[in-house]
Amino acid sequence: MRYLSKYMIWCVLFALVSCGEEPKPTIKPVTKDEMKNSMEKANRYLMNEEEEDIANYVQRHGLEMTRTGTGLRYQVMKQGSGAMIEPGQKVTLEYELHSIVGDLLYSSDKDGVKSFVVGEGMVESGLDEAMTYLHRGDVATIIIPFHLAYGLHGDDDRIPEYATLVYMIKITDNQ
Numbered sequence: 001m002r003y004l005s006k007y008m009i010w011c012v013l014f015a016l017v018s019c020g021e022e023p024k025p026t027i028k029p030v031t032k033d034e035m036k037n038s039m040e041k042a043n044r045y046l047m048n049e050e051e052e053d054i055a056n057y058v059q060r061h062g063l064e065m066t067r068t069g070t071g072l073r074y075q076v077m078k079q080g081s082g083a084m085i086e087p088g089q090k091v092t093l094e095y096e097l098h099s100i101v102g103d104l105l106y107s108s109d110k111d112g113v114k115s116f117v118v119g120e121g122m123v124e125s126g127l128d129e130a131m132t133y134l135h136r137g138d139v140a141t142i143i144i145p146f147h148l149a150y151g152l153h154g155d156d157d158r159i160p161e162y163a164t165l166v167y168m169i170k171i172t173d174n175q
Contacts, residue, residue: 047145050164053100054143057166063141066133072126073143080137080171087119091131092173100143100164113172124149127167134171142167 030038054073058065065073085091092115097106108114116122118131126148134140144165146152154161 046162050145050162053164054145057100057143061141065141065143068129068133070126070129070148071145072129072148074130074133074140076134076138076140078139080135080139082136082138082171084135085118085131085171087132088117090115090117090173091171093169094172095167095169098166098168099160100166105158105163105165124165126165130167131171136171136173139170140168142169 057063058073063075065075067073092113094108094113095106096104096108098104114123116128118128121128124144126144127142129148130140130142130144144167146162146164149165150159150161150163152161154163159165
């Protein structure tokens with residue numbers, strides 16, 4: 001009998017607790033403006049983080065880089081004797097490509113020289129842009145923000161998503 005009364009009390013308590021329905025939260029649809037504001041905030045955050053990473057890299061390596069309107073940075077380490085490179089010209093580079101944290105991603109020693117026609121979109125837009133500031137024979141360091149490189153996805157091989165790239169190049173030929 002004692003167990004039966006305890007069992008009955010538990011049943012009554014369970015019934016009382018389970019009978020009350022909690023109000024379901026109302027899910028408010030996100031407006032286009034709210035979505036836009038959220039995306040802008042996320043992009044500002046990513047850009048600020050990247051700017052800080054680039055500033056730290058520049059300071060650590062004692063560089064004095066020129067910054068373009070797109071966010072590309074470059075510094076000529078050794079001036080070449082050739083003419084200024086123009087869109088439509090083919091260039092050939094010896095290079096090392098590093099992530100901003102210093103990981104070697106690609107190099108002409110392992111992967112061969114890089115040849116492309118400037119302005120035809122054959123390489124990262126940041127590298128394409130950088131060529132228009134350089135001369136044949138220049139040795140330069142170029143920092144390419146992720147939005148001018150491989151963006152959100154990387155290259156599905158050695159370059160990760162959101163990667164800020166550092167090229168150390170020597171322009172060996174242009175036509």
